[in-house]
Amino acid sequence: MTSKASNMTTESRRQSSLWVPQTVVIRKITPEVENVSTYHLAFTDKDAAARYRFKPGQFNMLYLPGVGESAISISGDTQSHATLDHTIRSAGNVTRGLTQLKPGDTLGLRGPFGSSWPMEQCVGRDVLLVTGGIGLPPLRPVIYQLLNGREDYGNLHLLYGARSPGGLLHRNEFDDWQSRGLTIQKTVDRSSLGWRGNVGVVTLLLERLHSFDPSNTVLFCCGPEVMMRFVARTAFDRGMTAEQIWVSTERNMQCAVGLCGHCQLGPQFICKDGPVFRYDQIAPLLTVEGL
Amino acid sequence: MTDQEIQNVLQELRFSSGLSQEDLQKLASISELVELPASTVIFSEGDSATDLYVLLGGRVELCMNVPAKGCLPVLTLGAGDLLGWSPALKIAEMTATATTIKETPAVRFSADELQKLCEEDHDVGYEVMRRIAIALSQRLVATRLQVLDVFADPVTEGQS
Amino acid sequence: MNLTEDGLPETPKQEVFVSRDGFASLFAVLKSRGFQIVGPTIDQDAIVYDQIETVDDLPKGWTDVQQPGLYRLNQRNDDKLFGYNVGPHSWKKYLFPPSVALSQSRKTEDGWEFQEAPDDPPKLAFLGVRACELAAIRIQDRVFVGGDYVDSTYQKRRQRVLIIAVNCTQAAETCFCTSMDTGPRCTVGFDLALTELDEGFLIEASTSEGKAIVEQLVTHEATRQQQQSAELARQHAVDQIKKRMDTTEIRDLLMSNLEHARWDEVASRCLSCTNCTMVCPTCFCSSVDEVSDLAGENVERRRQWDSCFNLEFSYMNGGIVRDSTRSRYRQWMTHKLATWIDQFGTSGCVGCGRCISWCPVGIDLTEEVAAIRKDVS
Numbered sequence A: 001m002t003s004k005a006s007n008m009t010t011e012s013r014r015q016s017s018l019w020v021p022q023t024v025v026i027r028k029i030t031p032e033v034e035n036v037s038t039y040h041l042a043f044t045d046k047d048a049a050a051r052y053r054f055k056p057g058q059f060n061m062l063y064l065p066g067v068g069e070s071a072i073s074i075s076g077d078t079q080s081h082a083t084l085d086h087t088i089r090s091a092g093n094v095t096r097g098l099t100q101l102k103p104g105d106t107l108g109l110r111g112p113f114g115s116s117w118p119m120e121q122c123v124g125r126d127v128l129l130v131t132g133g134i135g136l137p138p139l140r141p142v143i144y145q146l147l148n149g150r151e152d153y154g155n156l157h158l159l160y161g162a163r164s165p166g167g168l169l170h171r172n173e174f175d176d177w178q179s180r181g182l183t184i185q186k187t188v189d190r191s192s193l194g195w196r197g198n199v200g201v202v203t204l205l206l207e208r209l210h211s212f213d214p215s216n217t218v219l220f221c222c223g224p225e226v227m228m229r230f231v232a233r234t235a236f237d238r239g240m241t242a243e244q245i246w247v248s249t250e251r252n253m254q255c256a257v258g259l260c261g262h263c264q265l266g267p268q269f270i271c272k273d274g275p276v277f278r279y280d281q282i283a284p285l286l287t288v289e290g291l
Numbered sequence B: 001m002t003d004q005e006i007q008n009v010l011q012e013l014r015f016s017s018g019l020s021q022e023d024l025q026k027l028a029s030i031s032e033l034v035e036l037p038a039s040t041v042i043f044s045e046g047d048s049a050t051d052l053y054v055l056l057g058g059r060v061e062l063c064m065n066v067p068a069k070g071c072l073p074v075l076t077l078g079a080g081d082l083l084g085w086s087p088a089l090k091i092a093e094m095t096a097t098a099t100t101i102k103e104t105p106a107v108r109f110s111a112d113e114l115q116k117l118c119e120e121d122h123d124v125g126y127e128v129m130r131r132i133a134i135a136l137s138q139r140l141v142a143t144r145l146q147v148l149d150v151f152a153d154p155v156t157e158g159q160s
Numbered sequence C: 001m002n003l004t005e006d007g008l009p010e011t012p013k014q015e016v017f018v019s020r021d022g023f024a025s026l027f028a029v030l031k032s033r034g035f036q037i038v039g040p041t042i043d044q045d046a047i048v049y050d051q052i053e054t055v056d057d058l059p060k061g062w063t064d065v066q067q068p069g070l071y072r073l074n075q076r077n078d079d080k081l082f083g084y085n086v087g088p089h090s091w092k093k094y095l096f097p098p099s100v101a102l103s104q105s106r107k108t109e110d111g112w113e114f115q116e117a118p119d120d121p122p123k124l125a126f127l128g129v130r131a132c133e134l135a136a137i138r139i140q141d142r143v144f145v146g147g148d149y150v151d152s153t154y155q156k157r158r159q160r161v162l163i164i165a166v167n168c169t170q171a172a173e174t175c176f177c178t179s180m181d182t183g184p185r186c187t188v189g190f191d192l193a194l195t196e197l198d199e200g201f202l203i204e205a206s207t208s209e210g211k212a213i214v215e216q217l218v219t220h221e222a223t224r225q226q227q228q229s230a231e232l233a234r235q236h237a238v239d240q241i242k243k244r245m246d247t248t249e250i251r252d253l254l255m256s257n258l259e260h261a262r263w264d265e266v267a268s269r270c271l272s273c274t275n276c277t278m279v280c281p282t283c284f285c286s287s288v289d290e291v292s293d294l295a296g297e298n299v300e301r302r303r304q305w306d307s308c309f310n311l312e313f314s315y316m317n318g319g320i321v322r323d324s325t326r327s328r329y330r331q332w333m334t335h336k337l338a339t340w341i342d343q344f345g346t347s348g349c350v351g352c353g354r355c356i357s358w359c360p361v362g363i364d365l366t367e368e369v370a371a372i373r374k375d376v377s
Helices: A010-015 A046-051 A093-098 A137-148 A171-179 A202-208 A225-237 A279-286 B003-012 B021-029 B111-120 B122-148 C020-024 C026-032 C131-144 C152-160 C208-215 C224-240 C250-255 C261-269 C275-279 C325-344 C354-358 C365-376
Strands: A022-033 A036-043 A059-064 A068-073 A084-089 A106-113 A126-132 A156-162 A183-188 A217-222 A245-248 A276-278 B031-036 B041-043 B051-055 B060-066 B070-077 B097-100 B104-110 C015-019 C036-043 C046-051 C062-067 C070-075 C099-108 C111-116 C124-129 C162-166 C192-196 C200-205 C286-292 C298-305
Touching: A022 C111, A036 A046, A036 A106, A059 A084, A059 A093, A068 A084, A068 A093, A068 A106, A068 C286, A084 A093, A084 A137, A106 C111, A126 A137, A126 A202, A126 A225, A137 A156, A137 A217, A156 A202, A171 A183, A183 A202, A202 A225, A202 B122, A217 A225, A225 A245, A225 A279, A225 B122, A245 A279, A276 A279, B003 B021, B003 B031, B003 B104, B021 B031, B021 B122, B051 B111, B070 B122, B104 B111, B111 B122, C015 C020, C015 C224, C020 C026, C020 C200, C026 C036, C026 C124, C026 C208, C046 C070, C062 C354, C070 C354, C124 C131, C131 C152, C131 C162, C131 C325, C162 C208, C192 C208, C192 C224, C200 C208, C200 C224, C250 C325, C250 C365, C261 C325, C261 C365, C275 C354, C325 C365, C354 C365
Parallel strands: A126 A156, A126 A217, A156 A183, A217 A245, C036 C124, C124 C162, C162 C192
Antiparallel strands: A022 A036, A022 A106, A036 A084, A059 A068, A059 A106, A245 A276, B031 B104, B041 B097, B051 B104, B060 B070, B060 B097, C015 C200, C036 C046, C062 C070, C099 C111, C099 C298, C192 C200, C286 C298
């Protein structure tokens, strides 16, 4: 089962206001690919910085006063407390507003929220991380945790797809990750000049993957829902079951605490029952159109 | 490479595993194991090529000719994938150009002999066609996912 | 409930009698104890909940007539103060206000500073809470203060409120509380519960605050005859309920029929107008809006009621997940009657019938459930 959000003690969670953000300052902005940048944020309050802990897969609500909030997965190393990394694609009002900010500017942060990738399920097993495009940042904390404790895990594979070669994120880290024991395969939907790598959807990489034991593997998948459904199908073809697969879902989020009703998918509140779900628990809901 | 060795290879492949020993023998007798060198064109779009391959490893790129843009890659194939199915279905011309990117070991079937085998022995023919159909259906789903363009940025690249 | 030979409950309530005049003095007593009183009063041809000052503000001698898509007031031939059922308002407008400030942001030299919005709500006395509404408050308690995250706006108001319930002595055509096991008798969740008789009220006190209030009124021991009249009056409400909803395995019934043709049928009538969610006493969906000064340096975040029937409610990534009335109606009904059970352990519906009366096209969710049930069995 996924680990539910449990960073604060019950008392402190009940007492502090759910709605008051902490002030964070932008220490650095790293442009990644077109329209995508990573914002490295730090709490201005030392106590808030010292208290803050997150688990892989959780998200923060980043707040631009006057514009609104946006739910962004936390993308960095859970053990590193210097800054909190958020990789953001400029899409709506809030994320577009963020592109107007510079290092030194402040904004609000509420979090962490949501369920997390079940890292304890990885111990002693092969781990497949299957993702595409902007789905890699939510899995990056998983990669750091796996590589920081490499000996606890079996074969580690990252299967990563993108629309085109320009859409592959964090390529500058791939060599380091590979040297530490993560096998990385990349593919693109459409090729461009000079690309000598794989062309085709990321499910094909899973179809062809051989160096893992389907009976002793967990698969974490993050990306568009269509992709996740077909990754799961391919995983079943390869002999895995729905109980071995976890996915990260998304819906319109406002309160992030299961009280505003927006993020519901059937009985699940994506913000607090998810966003990470074991596949068997969410699969029937993903196939109903407009649920 | 003896027929028996080829038969063992075929037994392990998803394409041919599950066939009876007898059928595997028949397939082995019309196939050979090859090592396709890197950066080699196996067939070109429009060719009436005559061989069907099941890849055992390596990487092959399929590209299609688009005027003024060149041969655009549409798919790469690797271990377990079917290559060159058109002749097996008596489709005259190849629909893409296939180029090896790395050294690629493969099982090669003569399309003519495969057709002949299937016509003479409909049981084997049924199994072979069924497996080609399955492989193509998986390729079709994958192609649809490419068409859906799921990684497009919904704001700048989306279709809505 | 087991009744004795003369029609009284075997475990009789601890009720005392207060005359009509005595009841009128309740208002002064409540005010002296620091409560603002909110209760039923007539406004624009409907019985709504609003701040009331004296007994004269109550809808004396009025009753409501309710049917799918219809709500009217008629005059009674008596002077009953609570001779009606429920109107378009519910008590959620006080516990879960339609618009409330959540936080404030201020731009300083060192950047943004954030703080809680000041919130000091008055002590309210709810006068005239029906059994279905007590159930609705319990349901919203579970949503807002009963889970991992506690809503402090609701909690503050809930802790300060005094609840004076009223046992229904009649039922509207749209009532179906008996099917949802929420009424019409008031059993728990109140400080005081009243049953109206011709000559006055029987009052039951359930908390120490309730008892203290009763002590400030002029009361008499309830006679046996008064107790019988009260029981008969309460039973009258039960007998008048005609509408039923079969809730047998309703969760699985609805969740296994998400593609049933009935959803298309009801969608052809539904206007997606959000009335049902506004009048429903348990609906809790909300949105957050920014309210900024001209310079953009002082910003307030406000929570407003929202509705799953609003088109943009499910907006995500450049598109709308629930893009059709069909999909939105299905969301509302399956949440209210089915997935609410998964989330909170009970149905979200209390059988008050408001959504039926206030739907402009008279959609009746009990009929929708029945239609699906009939078709699949």
